[in-house]
Amino acid sequence: ESTRNKLIQLLAENKESYISGQMLSDQLHISRSAIWKHMKELERDGYEIEAKSKRGYRIIKSPEKITENTILWGLKTNWLGKKVIHREMTSSTQILAHQAAKQNEGHGTIVVADEQTTGRGRMSRTWHSKKGSGMWLSMILKPELPPYLAPQLTLLTAVALADTISEISNTKPLIKWPNDILFSNQKKCAGILTELQAEQDKIQYVVIGIGLNVNQELSDWPDEIQERATSLSIETNKQWEIQSIMQHFLSEFEQTYDNYMVKGFSEIKKRWEAYGFKLGELITIQNLHETRRAIFSGIAEDGALLIKNEDGSLEKLYSGEIDWFNKGDR
Ligand code: BTX
Incomplete structure (x- = not known):
């Protein structure tokens, strides 16, 4: 498997040019006939590979299927x-x-x-x-x-x-x-x-x-x-x-x-x-006891949502009690 991965990487790095069988064999420490076998397998996976004598191999097209x-x-x-x-x-x-x-x-x-x-x-x-x-x-x-x-x-x-x-x-x-x-x-x-x-x-x-x-x-x-x-x-x-x-x-x-x-x-x-969606805008905050509005003013260092209340005080919110789409208004 890991030889395959290295092979694909070498071919991918050389997309525009050919890479010789000898070079691949040196880099991957496998024989040239083993390289050839790998190429056949890649073709079965849907790759199109061009092989030119004296120049080497090149990937022309990768398969659409994800593997x-x-x-x-x-x-x-x-x-x-x-x-x-x-x-x-x-x-x-x-x-x-x-x-x-x-x-x-x-x-x-x-x-x-x-x-x-x-x-x-x-x-x-x-x-x-x-x-x-x-x-x-x-x-x-x-x-x-x-x-x-x-x-x-x-x-x-x-x-x-x-x-x-x-x-x-x-x-x-x-x-x-x-x-x-x-x-x-x-x-x-x-x-x-x-x-x-x-x-x-x-x-x-x-x-x-x-x-x-x-x-x-x-x-x-x-x-x-x-x-x-x-x-x-x-x-x-x-x-x-x-x-x-x-x-x-x-x-x-x-x-x-x-x-x-x-x-x-x-x-x-x-x-x-x-x-940030609605950053700087009024958002609606709901909990068990009340519904109120406040300005979404940013995010805090700990990832919390920062809101600014009507009295100017800043507050952190941690969970999803926010009605982002103001459904309550409709
Ligand atoms: P969430 O809980 O914020 O959003 C889930 C809600 O989004 C659902 O209840 C539904 O209303 C709506 N929803 C469901 N499917 C889609 C969809 N394809 N597009 C838009 N809205 C949808 C969000 O959770 C996090 C989702 C993570 C999904 C990835 S996929 C790879 C990985 N594997 C896995 O099982 N989950 C994560």
Whole structure:
């Protein structure tokens, strides 16, 4: 397997030119006939490979179908996604990722599925994950952070995802605190689910799940979801290649994460606030006893939502008692 991965990487780095059988054989420490056998297998996986005598090999086309190899091919990260667990169908990539992490799968391993039968959101809600229509991805991370800082990872992920969406599709995504990406039409195109395994003062691992709607049409969802959901395809009127979006996201996430580990949260906070849905506006806060309005004025160092009350006092909110769409007014 790992020879295959290295081979694909060598070919990917040399996309524009040929790489000789001798060179591959030297780098991978296998015979030239073994190289040839690997090439035949890649072709069975859907790669188109050109072999020219005296010049060598070159990948012309990668398969459209997602496989562990096609994700690795062209991936420009240093540590994230270097190990890929891919399934055509699974219950939830979160469940698989937790199992893998418990079996000691390392920092940076990712789990990807074409289809999830019981994709999950927060508080055991359902995440619709139709086959081949979106990026259903879970990342195993082992950050050296105290558990109370884990919410920052959700905000960091949202920033990397919003950057990815705006860079590739030229749209203007917004982040709805704490974990959704939507557009100005208030329709949701992505959700993030951070699940933590921790001891008192130490994170053992986190699994960050990302569901990004890519190529769905509205009719792919049940009625109640249609009112609230959208996909990149619906927003831009074109089909998108899920693999390349994933590769872009993984690079963006890795850079953002590495930078955060060195420099801390303040840069993330700035980037987040540039995307913040309803930032600076009045929002409605509900709890058991009352409904009131306050200005959403930013996010705090610990990932909490900062509001400014009518009397000018600042307050932190931690959970979802916010009525973002002012349903109470309608
Ligand atoms: P959430 O709890 O904030 O959002 C879930 C809610 O969003 C649902 O109750 C439903 O109303 C709505 N919804 C369900 N499916 C979709 C969809 N495809 N598009 C838009 N809205 C929808 C958000 O949770 C976190 C979701 C994480 C999903 C990823 S996918 C990879 C990984 N594996 C897994 O099982 N979950 C994560």
